[in-house]
Amino acid sequence: MSKVSEDIALNTGSDTNSAKVKAATVWLDGCSGCHMSFLDMDERIVELLEKIDLLYSPLVDHKEFPDMVDVTLVEGAVSSHEDLEKIRKVRAHTKILVSLGDCAITANVPSMRNPFGVEAIMKHAYIDTAVTKDVIPNEVVPELFEYSRPVHNFVKVDLFLQGCPPPADAIHFLLTELLEGRMPDLTKVSRLGK
C-alpha cells in the first residue's frame, strides 16, 4: 500500500488557505468497538479536529454522506444489502478508504455465523432463543447475505488498520500520518485480534 498517488495524498495545511481535511467514519456490521477506540484517543481528538472536519459519522449528527471526503474510516463487515449500498456510496465519495478494525478487514465476529447458514442463524436468534415472541422479523432488520464478508471484497480499500479494536494509539498514528501526507505502514502498530 505504498503506492501513494498525488491525488489521494491529503493536503496538510502547507497551503494556509486550504480548508481542513474532510473526514468521515462509517459503521457497518460491527460492535462499535472500533468507534469506541476512536473515542479513546481522548484529548488528542481535540488536537486532530483542528485539522480535520468530521463530516459524517455515527458520532456526529449529519444524516447525508457528503459529496466528497478525503478519508473515511469504515468499521464493520458487509452483511446485507444495506451495508453494501452504504459502502458503495461511501467509496464513490471518498478519496482514501480505510478499513478500521478486524470486522472490516476479515469480517471477524460477524462472520462466525457464516458456516451455519442464514436460515439456521435466524431461527436460532429469533425462535429457539426467543423470550418474547418467536417470529423472524421481516422489517427493520435488513435481510442478511449468505455470508458476512470484508469490505475489500466489494469495494477498493486503500488502507487496513487491524485490531479488535485497533488501539487508540494506532488510530492516532494513522490519522497523523495521513495528515502528514504519508500512506503509513500500519502492520507495525496493530495486528489481527489485538
Next chain:
Amino acid sequence: MLIKKIILPSDDNRWKLINATMKRHGYQPNSLIETLHTVQETFGYLDEISLKFVALTLKVPLSSVYGVATFYNFFNLKPQGKHTCVVCLGTACYIKGTNVIAEEIKKEFKLSMGKTTESGNLSLLSARCLGACGIAPAIVIDGEVHGNVSVEKTLEVLRRHENDN
C-alpha cells in the same frame, strides 16, 4: 516363525477372504490398500468393524487406516445402492456432454454425486476417466460400460433400476 492367531470378527465366512489377502502379504502393514480392496470387493464398502479388524491385524494405527480409506476415491465408507451408475467425467466425455447427463440424473432422481436414492436402489458416482474416450460419452451401469450414450437412454435404464423391487 511366530504363528499369529487371527480372531475373525464373526463366523461370517467372508472374513476368511480378507484374512487370506493379508496372509498372502505376510500381514505386512504395507498391504493395507490391497486388503481394503478385498474388503470392499467382499462387503461392498468399508465399515467400522472391518476397518478395525484390518488395523489390528496389520498393526496399522486406526487413524492411518481411516486416513488411507478416505484418501482414495475408490473406497466407500457407506453401502452403495443395489444399482450403480458411474458417469465418466473425463475430458473427452465432458466435452461430449456427460456433465449434462449427470445434471439430468441428479435432477430426475434428486441425487448428488456419491449419493444413493432413498429407496436404496440407485447410487450415482463419477469417474475421472474410464479410458474409454473412443466411445465418449460413456457411463458404467452395474459394472458394464456403455458408450455413445444419450440423456434419454440413460434415464430410461436408470428409471427401470430405480423402480426395481
Next chain:
Amino acid sequence: MIIEELIEYAQKLHLREKTGKHEVKVCSAAGCLSLKSEAVADELRKKIAELGIEEEVSVKPVGCLGLCSKGPLVTIDSGNRVYQNVKPEDANLIIEKAKTDPQSETDKFFTRQQKIVLENSGQVDPEKIHDYILRDGYKALHDVLEMTPQEVIDEVTISGLRGRGGAGYPTGLKWNTVAKTGNIKKYVICNADEGDPGAFMDRSLLEGDPHRVLEGMAIAAYAVGADEGYVYCRAEYPLAIKRLKNAVKQAERAGVLGKNIFGTTFSFTVDLRIGAGAFVCGEETALIASIEGKRGQPRPRPPYPAEVGLWGSPTLINNVETYGNIAPILRNGGEWYAAIGTEKSKGTKVFALAGKIVNTGLIEIPMGISLREVIYDIGGGIPDGKKFKAVQTGGPSGGCIPEQFLDKPVDYESLSELGSIMGSGGMIIMDETSCMVDVAKYFLDFTKDESCGKCVPCRVGTVQLYNILDRITKGTGTMEDLDELDDLCDLVKNTSLCGLGQAAPNPVLSTIQYFRDEYIAHIVDKKCPAGVCKFHTHAETGKSEVII
C-alpha cells in the same frame, strides 16, 4: 534355457490351439468390448464351425486396433484393412473376405502412423504368451543378459528415449543414476496409474500387449541391478489388471520372469499393486507412498526416488509406454531408434485422440510430425462441419493450443513452448462449441478434487482459482478477476510441492493466453461465445445480486 528352447515352448503352445490359415482378429480392448465385440467373435466362431472351415479361418481376440470410435473392429491377418462397426450378422461377409481377399486396401488412418510400441497391439492375443514369443518376444531380454548392464544402459542412452509419462526426462540418464547407487537392494516400478482424463495409451498397451511391458521392466531391472518390480495400475482398468496378472503368471511359467532367468544369475519378480483412485499417485513419490500402503501424498524432491525410493531403496520408475519402447530398442539398437523423430525428441509417441474429431482412438506417430497432420490426416478432421478451436494436450497439467500453431511439430520442446506439455499422450480436440473458460474450469475442478491437500498453495490455491473461473462462467466475474487469475497461477505454479500443483495453472494460463477474448466476452458482455455457460440473470437469483 536358451532362446531356441523358449521358441520351441511357444510353438508347442501354439500348436495346441487349432489355428487356421487366416486369422480373423477381433478387437478385445475395453472400448470394443463395451460395444459388444465378444458377440461378434462368438458369432464368427459359430459360423466357422458350421461351415467346418477351422483349418482355413480362425478367430483371435487381440488388443486395441486403434479406431475406438468405430468399434467393434475386426481385421484379417496383419492386413491394414480394419472392418468397422462390425455386427454379429456381418460374420459371413468377414469369413468370405478372409478366405478370398485377406489383404485389401489400406486405410488412411493407418498409413501416417509408425508403430513401435504398438507393433503387436491388434496382432497378438494378449492372453497368450506364445503369441508374443513368436513375434520376437523376450528375445531382447535374452540377448541383453549376454551384455553388461552398462552396455544396456548405453544402448538406451544412445536411443535418446525420454520418459513417456510426461516430463520427458532422458531414460538412459535415469537408469544410470539408479545403477550407480551400488550393489544394494533396488526396485523397478512401472507407473500404470494413467490418471489424465482423456488418455488411454497405457491402458491399451497393457490390455493389448502386456508382455512387452514386462519384458521392458525385466531389461531395466537387469540394467540397474534390481530384482523386484511392481506394476502400479489404476483400479479403473480391470481388464488391464486381469491381463497383466495373467501375463505375469505365464511369464513365470515360461521362465522369463522369476529366478535365474534364461539360466543366468539374474532373477526378477514382478508384483501388481492396484491404485485406488487418486490422480496424484501418478507423481512418483506419491506412487511410492501408495505402494507402501499409505496415503498417496508426495514428498519434496530431492532426494529423488532413483536414490531414495520404495522402502528407502533406490528405485527406477518409468511409465508403461517407456517400458514398451525398451525391447525394440535393444532388439534393433539405439541408433535405429535415434534415427526416428526429431533432434531432441526421438522415436515415436502414442497418442489417444479424443473429443470432437472424426477418428477417435489410439495412434502412434513419429515425433516431429505436425499437429495438423495428426488432427486432419490421421484424425480425419472435425466432424459435422464444425470449426476447429483448440487441441488440449497433457491433461490437467497441459494446455490448449489454438489453430495458429497447428503446423508446429509434436515434440517435447515445441509443446512446452506453446504453454502446454507433451504429457502422457492424451490429445483432446475441441471445436467451436467448446467454451475455453469452461474447459479451464473443468480442469481446475479436476485438480482441486485431486489435490492431496499436503501443501497450501495447491490445496487452497486451486480452490480459489476454481472459484474465480466459476464466477466468470456465471457472468459475475470482473476484469480484476482476470489479473487475479494470472497472479494466483504464478503463486501456485512456483510454490506448490509437487508436479500436480506446479502444473495445475497450465490450463488456465494457456487459455488466457490464447483465448483472452473469450474471457472478456464472459466478463464484459456477459456472453459465452460458444453458448456453453449459462448466466444467471437478476430475475433468477432473486433480490440478492450474485456476490462472490
Next chain:
Amino acid sequence: MVTTGKKVKTFIIDGKDVSGTEDQTVIEVCRENNIEIPTLCHLEGLAEVGACRLCLVEIKGSNKLLPACVTKVHEGMEVITASEGLKKYRIKILELFFSERNHICSVCVSNGICELQNLAQRLGMTHVHYPYLFPKFDVDASHERFVLDNNRCILCTRCVRVCDEIEGAHTWDIMGRGIESMVITDLNKPWGESESCTSCGKCVAVCPTGALVEKYKNAVDKSFMYKKDKLKFLPYLTTMREVKNEQS
C-alpha cells in the same frame, strides 16, 4: 565445530559466508546464524514434511524455489532467503491459510501466541485479499482435558508427527484429501473416546494455532507451557483497555 566426522560445507546465505555440516538443512544453518526464515510445519525434533511452503528460498542455479527445511546444504551454494519475490509469495501463502478456515483471532484462545497470527504481522500481511471459504467444522470438546477446533487448523501435521514419532501413539492422522483434509483421532471418532490417545498433551503443545488447546486454560497458560511468548493477553473487549494499560 567438533569432531563429528561429518564434512563441513561452506556457502553463502544472503551474502553472508556461513558453514554447516553436510547433514544439515538450510533452515538449521539459518537459525544458527540468526537468519529468520518463516515456517509453520517445521519443528525441531520432528520429521520434515516441507508442506507449508513458507520457508521456500532461492538457490542460485536452481530454477525452482526450494524449502529450506528439507534442502541439505552443499559446498558453494548461494541462498537468498528474503528477496522481494519471496516476500510477496509468503504473504500470499499466509493469506491462503487464512482464507481456508475460520481464523477469527479476536475470539481465539491462542490470540497473541499464535504462530500464524504472529507471522502475519511479522511479514506485513495487511489483509486477506482472497475470498474466505467459510467451511463448517464442529468443535470436538469430548476429551476431558483438551479441545480440537478444526476451524483453526492449518494442517501442518505437527500433532500427527509428534504423536507418532515422539509419543508413539499415532492417535492423529489426516483424513480426506485436498480442501477436505482434516485431522482426526482414530477412526474419526470423538477424541474423548479414543482408544489410542494417552492424553500426554504433546499435540497441544506443538500446535502452532488455536486448533488444539487445553481446557479451562487461557492463552497465558498455554504460552507458559510452550515457553514461546510470554505476552499476556485477554481477548475480551470489556477487559481490553485494562490489559493494554497493564502492558504499557
